[in-house]
Amino acid sequence: xxxxxxxxxxxxxxxxxxxxxxxxxxxxxxxxxxxxxxxxxxxxxxxxxxxxxxxxxxxxxxxxxxxxxxxxxxxxxxxxxxxxxxxxxxxxxxxxxxxxxxxxxxxxxxxxxxxxxxxxxxxxxxxxxxxxxxxxxxxxxxxxxxxxxxxxxxxxxxxxxxxxxxxxxxxxxxxxxxxxxxxxxxxxxxxxxxxxxxxxxxxxxxxxxxxxxxxxxxxxxxxxxxxxxxxxxxxxxxxxxxxxxxxxxxxxxxxxxxxxxxxxxxxxxxxxxxxxxxxxxxxxxxxxxxxxxxxxxxxxxxxxxxxxxxxxxxxxxxxxxxxxxxxx
Amino acid sequence: xxxxxxxxxxxxxxxxxxxxxxxxxxxxxxxxxxxxxxxxxxxxxxxxxxxxxxxxxxxxxxxxxxxxxxxxxxxxxxxxxxxxxxxxxxxxxxxxxxxxxxxxxxxxxxxxxxxxxxxxxxxxxxxxxxxxxxxxxxxxxxxxxxxxxxxxxxxxxxxxxxxxxxxxxxxxxxxxxxxxxxxxxxxxxxxxxxxxxxxxxxxxxxxxxxxxxxxxxxxxxxxxxxxxxxxxxxxxxxxxxxxxxxxxxxxxxxxxxxxxxxxxxxxxxxxxxxxxxxxxxxxxxxxxxxxxxxxxxxxxxxxxxxxxxxxxxxxxxxxxxxxxxxxxxxxxxxxxxxxxxxxxxxxxxxxxxxxxxxxxxxxxxxxxxxxxxxxxxxxxxxxxxxx
Numbered sequence: 092x093x094x095x096x097x098x099x100x101x102x103x104x105x106x107x108x109x110x111x112x113x114x115x116x117x118x119x120x121x122x123x124x125x126x127x128x129x130x131x132x133x134x135x136x137x138x139x140x141x142x143x144x145x146x147x148x149x150x151x152x153x154x155x156x157x158x159x160x161x162x163x164x165x166x167x168x169x170x171x172x173x174x175x176x177x178x179x180x181x182x183x184x185x186x187x188x189x190x191x192x193x194x195x196x197x198x199x200x201x202x203x204x205x206x207x208x209x210x211x212x213x214x215x216x217x218x219x220x221x222x223x224x225x226x227x228x229x230x231x232x233x234x235x236x237x238x239x240x241x242x243x244x245x246x247x248x249x250x251x252x253x254x255x256x257x258x259x260x261x262x263x264x265x266x267x268x269x270x271x272x273x274x275x276x277x278x279x280x281x282x283x284x285x286x287x288x289x290x291x292x293x294x295x296x297x298x299x300x301x302x303x304x305x306x307x308x309x310x311x312x313x314x315x316x317x318x319x320x321x322x323x324x325x326x327x328x329x330x331x332x333x334x335x336x337x338x339x340x341x342x343x344x345x346x347x348x349x350x351x352x353x354x355x356x357x358x359x360x361x362x363x364x365x366x367x368x369x370x371x372x373x374x375x376x377x378x379x380x381x382x383x384x385x386x387x388x389x390x391x392x393x394x395x396x397x398x399x400x401x402x403x404x405x406x407x408x409x410x411x412x413x414x415x416x417x418x419x
Numbered sequence: 420x421x422x423x424x425x426x427x428x429x430x431x432x433x434x435x436x437x438x439x440x441x442x443x444x445x446x447x448x449x450x451x452x453x454x455x456x457x458x459x460x461x462x463x464x465x466x467x468x469x470x471x472x473x474x475x476x477x478x479x480x481x482x483x484x485x486x487x488x489x490x491x492x493x494x495x496x497x498x499x500x501x502x503x504x505x506x507x508x509x510x511x512x513x514x515x516x517x518x519x520x521x522x523x524x525x526x527x528x529x530x531x532x533x534x535x536x537x538x539x540x541x542x543x544x545x546x547x548x549x550x551x552x553x554x555x556x557x558x559x560x561x562x563x564x565x566x567x568x569x570x571x572x573x574x575x576x577x578x579x580x581x582x583x584x585x586x587x588x589x590x591x592x593x594x595x596x597x598x599x600x601x602x603x604x605x606x607x608x609x610x611x612x613x614x615x616x617x618x619x620x621x622x623x624x625x626x627x628x629x630x631x632x633x634x635x636x637x638x639x640x641x642x643x644x645x646x647x648x649x650x651x652x653x654x655x656x657x658x659x660x661x662x663x664x665x666x667x668x669x670x671x672x673x674x675x676x677x678x679x680x681x682x683x684x685x686x687x688x689x690x691x692x693x694x695x696x697x698x699x700x701x702x703x704x705x706x707x708x709x710x711x712x713x714x715x716x717x718x719x720x721x722x723x724x725x726x727x728x729x730x731x732x733x734x735x736x737x738x739x740x741x742x743x744x745x746x747x748x749x750x751x752x753x754x755x756x757x758x759x760x761x762x763x764x765x766x767x768x769x770x771x772x773x774x775x776x777x778x779x780x781x782x783x784x785x786x787x788x789x790x791x792x793x794x795x796x797x798x799x800x801x802x803x804x805x806x
Binding site: 192193194215216217218219220221224225226227228229230231232233234235237358359361 | 531533534583587609610611612614615618619620621622623624626627628631651745746748749
């Protein structure tokens with residue numbers, strides 16, 4: 092019996108990835124050399140990068156210029172295909188929450204800089220809604236409704252992230268029109284962590300035509316010890332069972348370059364949802380960086396998914412939603 | 420026209436945005452000699468009321484933006500007054516307060532602004548106080564209040580609505596306290612990282628961050644003002660706070676059911692903590708009718724006295740002409756507001772004393788309502804002196 096780590100199967104997976112377009116729907120890494128190197132080594136064609144600071148003075152603009160031979164900023168699906176054709180990795184810009192100090196007039200400028208997807212709330216309540224670890228979760232605020240409307244007006248993807256509370260998430264689905272995504276989460280049915288998502292909410296997202304990305308953050312897969320690739324793939328199977336093969340993608344949520352040391356803030360990152368020392372913020376076996384992405388493809392092959400389904404899961408579902416929302 | 424037409428001037432050379440730098444402007448003209456000579460009973464009959472906004476631009480950028488937007492909607496051409504003209508407006512307002520016997524009133528310095536606008540507002544406030552220093556005193560502590568009383572100037576108590584300049588960065592409470600934030604409403608009327616506002620779609624209670632913020636405000640001896648906060652968040656905050664809290668401008672739901680007003684449970688909880696509720700004259704919070712009267716306001720006061728006790732009521736006034744409506748569903752009209760006849764400005768306060776007497780409030784009770792209760796809370800939370 093073959094195994095995702097089996098060299099022959101891995102070679103098959105790499106060959107398949109060369110035929111399809113592989114998309115990581117959410118990355119939390121700092122853009123750095125290691126990210127560039129491992130994205131290329133792992134056969135990832137498009138990376139949606141979290142850039143909390145999208146301002147004109149952010150150093151990442153220069154980083155993108157300095158790495159123009161390897162990276163291309165993209166704002167359209169056509170741009171992603173063009174990057175692929177040029178042998179470069181496409182990079183999209185996203186936020187995990189809308190941080191404009193309640194001044195939505197700033198959004199147009201950030202859209203111009205390249206913002207194409209945004210979360211709303213990060214774990215704890217803000218001006219927009221409540222977070223997944225809040226003691227008393229509630230719906231979107233008045234302002235939160237305006238935020239969703241403003242994002243949609245600009246054709247920026249609305250991402251409930253996995254960091255919103257369930258109540259706020261359902262409210263977003265109520266307010267938003269068209270596909271809504273959850274860029275990085277894991278099934279609550281298999282891992283009891285407030286950061287994970289109920290089957291019902293995954294179905295509701297699928298009903299909008301959206302995508303749910305699976306995260307590779309170890310603690311969202313297992314409570315203790317190192318999560319195996321098998322345990323991760325079991326979660327992926329479950330999400331596909333629940334939401335359907337057209338509505339699941341990967342959103343691995345690596346934090347390369349941001350993996351600090353020492354204690355975390357227990358208010359925004361409480362112990363029931365996150366390990367309390369950054370040293371313990373580890374990833375599923377083989378998925379600590381992007382070089383392991385073919386392991387996922389190999390795992391799907393091993394589990395008997397048809398190549399056209401693997402193509403959807405590994406990228407085409409994201410591209411479908413982005414094409415619809417971005418309007419290209 | 421855009422919000423950028425806010426009248427402004429260059430205040431000081433260079434840019435002073437860090438709140439701690441404000442002290443360096445030397446804008447707190449407390450007369451130390453007078454304060455030291457004063458007897459402890461200087462505050463015994465002090466009249467301390469508010470909040471009442473000052474004339475723009477001192478009243479803040481957010482308020483100005485909302486005023487200009489409302490006037491634009493109404494087709495009124497933008498009025499841009501010079502800083503000198505604005506100061507004269509403030510001077511006449513302060514004189515009206517002084518002539519009515521007011522020793523100090525709360526002044527909104529921040530009304531929902533984030534940084535850097537919040538620091539800019541605070542700088543404008545201190546700049547205005549410095550320009551009018553022969554008539555006003557910035558009240559940042561109890562010494563400031565004593566100074567106002569013994570020198571016959573009007574004390575302006577900086578009042579912050581919404582700690583949006585702080586959010587989860589709780590160490591900033593100390594910096595803001597040092598530069599003037601003696602009274603802060605942690606949330607405004609809408610949802611905040613701490614909890615829900617009274618006008619929100621939900622009533623969710625304090626968040627974990629909100630509870631930490633209450634403790635930080637206790638630690639920094641900032642008076643916590645819960646006016647405008649949603650009902651559950653208020654109860655949570657009163658449960659969390661070790662110090663008395665105030666509701667600077669809130670009425671009684673039993674008299675008029677409005678989201679800004681307080682149920683009896685809240686009135687009792689406030690009294691148990693030793694706090695005060697300042698009665699508001701803002702018409703929408705007084706009665707459902709179009710023409711609220713001074714007696715309507717006093718019915719709220721009577722009810723608060725009945726439920727919370729005579730030691731827990733004050734005059735919140737809330738004489739404002741500024742727009743409050745931010746979302747279409749907000750339960751407030753657009754200005755101009757029709758304040759109750761006989762209860763619409765500082766000049767009505769002398770007559771109000773008579774009305775209180777007519778309702779059976781004796782001299783001691785009137786002293787408590789007009790300022791004694793508020794002074795007790797300020798002294799209790801701030802501590803004696805400049806500390």
